[in-house]
Amino acid sequence: MSIDDGAENALYEVTELHVKDEIMRRLEALGITEGTKIRILNRKRNGACIIQVRGTRWAVGRQIARGIWIREQESLG
Numbered sequence: 001m002s003i004d005d006g007a008e009n010a011l012y013e014v015t016e017l018h019v020k021d022e023i024m025r026r027l028e029a030l031g032i033t034e035g036t037k038i039r040i041l042n043r044k045r046n047g048a049c050i051i052q053v054r055g056t057r058w059a060v061g062r063q064i065a066r067g068i069w070i071r072e073q074e075s076l077g
Contacts, residue, residue: 003049003065006040012070013037019067027068030058037073 006012016076017024031054036077042050044050047062 001070003038003040003051003068003070004047004062006070006072008040008042011037011039011073013073014068015071016069017067018069019064021042023064023067027064031056032058032068038070 003012014034014066017027017032019027027033036053039050039052040049041052041057044059045048047065048059049062049065050057050059050060
C-alpha cells in the first residue's frame with residue numbers, strides 16, 4: 001500500500017519508492033529510503049500527508065505519497 005492509503009498515527013516501514021528519479025534523489029537526501037520507519041501524522045484535504053521521519057516532520061504531496069509504498073509495523077511499547 002502507499003502512504004496515501006495508510007492510517008494516521010500508525011508506524012510503517014518504507015518498502016519501495018515508485019517516483020521519478022529526481023524525486024527519489026530528494027527523498028533519499030531527506031532520509032526516506034527503503035527500510036525507513038515513518039509515521040503518518042495527518043492528512044490534508046488537498047491530498048498532502050504530514051509524515052514523521054526520524055523525528056522530523058515532512059509534508060509530501062498526493063502524487064509523491066502514492067509513490068512511497070509502505071507496510072505496517074508493530075508499535076514498540
